[in-house]
Amino acid sequence: MASELIFRGHDPLQTIETYSPKPNKPSWHSLMQALHYILKEQRLLFTIVGIVIATLFFTFLPSTNHTYPTTITNYVSANSYRSENSLSAAPFINSGGKIPLGLKTKGLRIVVTGGAGFVGSHLVDRLMARGDSVIVVDNFFTGRKENVMHHFGNPRFELIRHDVVEPLLLEVDQIYHLACPASPVHYKFNPVKTIKTNVVGTLNMLGLAKRIGARFLLTSTSEVYGDPLQHPQVETYWGNVNPIGVRSCYDEGKRTAETLTMDYHRGAGVEVRIARIFNTYGPRMCIDDGRVVSNFVAQALRKEPLTVYGDGKQTRSFQYVSDLVEGLMRLMEGEHIGPFNLGNPGEFTMLELAQVVQETIDPNAKIEFRPNTEDDPHKRKPDITKAKDLLGWEPKVPLQKGLPLMVSDFRQRVFGDEKDSSTTG
Ligand SMILES: NC(=O)c1ccc[n+]([C@@H]2O[C@H](COP(=O)([O-])OP(=O)(O)OC[C@H]3O[C@@H](n4cnc5c(N)ncnc54)[C@H](O)[C@@H]3O)[C@@H](O)[C@H]2O)c1
Numbered sequence: 234m235a236s237e238l239i240f241r242g243h244d245p246l247q248t249i250e251t252y253s254p255k256p257n258k259p260s261w262h263s264l265m266q267a268l269h270y271i272l273k274e275q276r277l278l279f280t281i282v283g284i285v286i287a288t289l290f291f292t293f294l295p296s297t298n299h300t301y302p303t304t305i306t307n308y309v310s311a312n313s314y315r316s317e318n319s320l321s322a323a324p325f326i327n328s329g330g331k332i333p334l335g336l337k338t339k340g341l342r343i344v345v346t347g348g349a350g351f352v353g354s355h356l357v358d359r360l361m362a363r364g365d366s367v368i369v370v371d372n373f374f375t376g377r378k379e380n381v382m383h384h385f386g387n388p389r390f391e392l393i394r395h396d397v398v399e400p401l402l403l404e405v406d407q408i409y410h411l412a413c414p415a416s417p418v419h420y421k422f423n424p425v426k427t428i429k430t431n432v433v434g435t436l437n438m439l440g441l442a443k444r445i446g447a448r449f450l451l452t453s454t455s456e457v458y459g460d461p462l463q464h465p466q467v468e469t470y471w472g473n474v475n476p477i478g479v480r481s482c483y484d485e486g487k488r489t490a491e492t493l494t495m496d497y498h499r500g501a502g503v504e505v506r507i508a509r510i511f512n513t514y515g516p517r518m519c520i521d522d523g524r525v526v527s528n529f530v531a532q533a534l535r536k537e538p539l540t541v542y543g544d545g546k547q548t549r550s551f552q553y554v555s556d557l558v559e560g561l562m563r564l565m566e567g568e569h570i571g572p573f574n575l576g577n578p579g580e581f582t583m584l585e586l587a588q589v590v591q592e593t594i595d596p597n598a599k600i601e602f603r604p605n606t607e608d609d610p611h612k613r614k615p616d617i618t619k620a621k622d623l624l625g626w627e628p629k630v631p632l633q634k635g636l637p638l639m640v641s642d643f644r645q646r647v648f649g650d651e652k653d654s655s656t657t658g
Pocket of ligand 1: 346430
């Protein structure tokens, strides 16, 4: 069978003959062609309208936050970006869509150092109840996880085991700085650590406040008045403090912390608040911390004699913890720096206190006298006129009402009752 494959190629010579390249046209001709293309079918008009719409859109659309971080750490919140311009503790004003959608929160973001301790944990309860997001920073020296455990699982609550002597970066709107052992037994245990906590710890937290534009509240103490020569103590009194005694790590530490706080305010414009706290009692106090109320209550419950140091005539004033927390929050939210005395002016001698404890727990409890400890102040009573006038604050819970609330918490803990001991009262 003959092959059907037929050569269909064409003669190359013929091709060369018929090929006639197009003559080069002048460039003005292609320009005219392009113009013609653009003007045809109103293409130019549509392009201009598109540009106008895009310009209007990007001009009037609320701008997104240019400072939004590229990486968000565990603790970064949008609040701090807002707070840089609005440091006031008042609820945040929505600054024109500057916060990326989805990062807006209603409450404030607050760090409470020492938040697992006695006062701190009650403060945390109030802040959480108000709807804030709370980060507790605590090294658990005297604090306990049990004090804040009831917030575990709440997305607005975080707990960080951290020593404030080491720097820490968080993004918050307010810093309540409470971290420091408060009872003599604990602060004398390692005096160098105590003064480091007061000085280096406070420096770190003030540095943080400066960096992120947060408001800072220092919980100072009536101990800054030392063994006072003025009674009752007014905030303008400079105190009578032994700088080389066994209590100096705490007393002088807190005085330095106050100095640092004011220097950061004057020098770096940090918004600060200073509270001088007088003896406070309530549920969640450490049971054997040597503070007189907790001592008496624990002793009476265990049927041990109540130990009174010295002649028992030295006076103290005792405020219930919920009153203190109210005062701290008013101070933080208010416009005044302080220092403010926060305490209950009701004055009791140690013997009178022992009697109230006897009446509340065990009328047959015995009293045992022991020699007084070094540098124990003879009198302590706050003048709270300033807090009354400027913060509208004064304590409401009398000892006879507050003590039973503390006793029921101590009873559960002393006798190993595992029931929840988180009553704020
Ligand atoms: N309770 C009072 O009567 C009273 C009186 C005056 C002043 N204050 C002040 O109030 C604050 C709270 O006192 P409190 O009675 O709740 O005492 P607390 O001992 O119960 O609480 C202090 C908390 O700070 C933590 N802490 C201590 N050192 C730390 C560190 N280096 N880093 C991180 N956390 C640390 C402890 O673990 C504890 O949770 C303290 O600053 C104290 O000086 C209290």
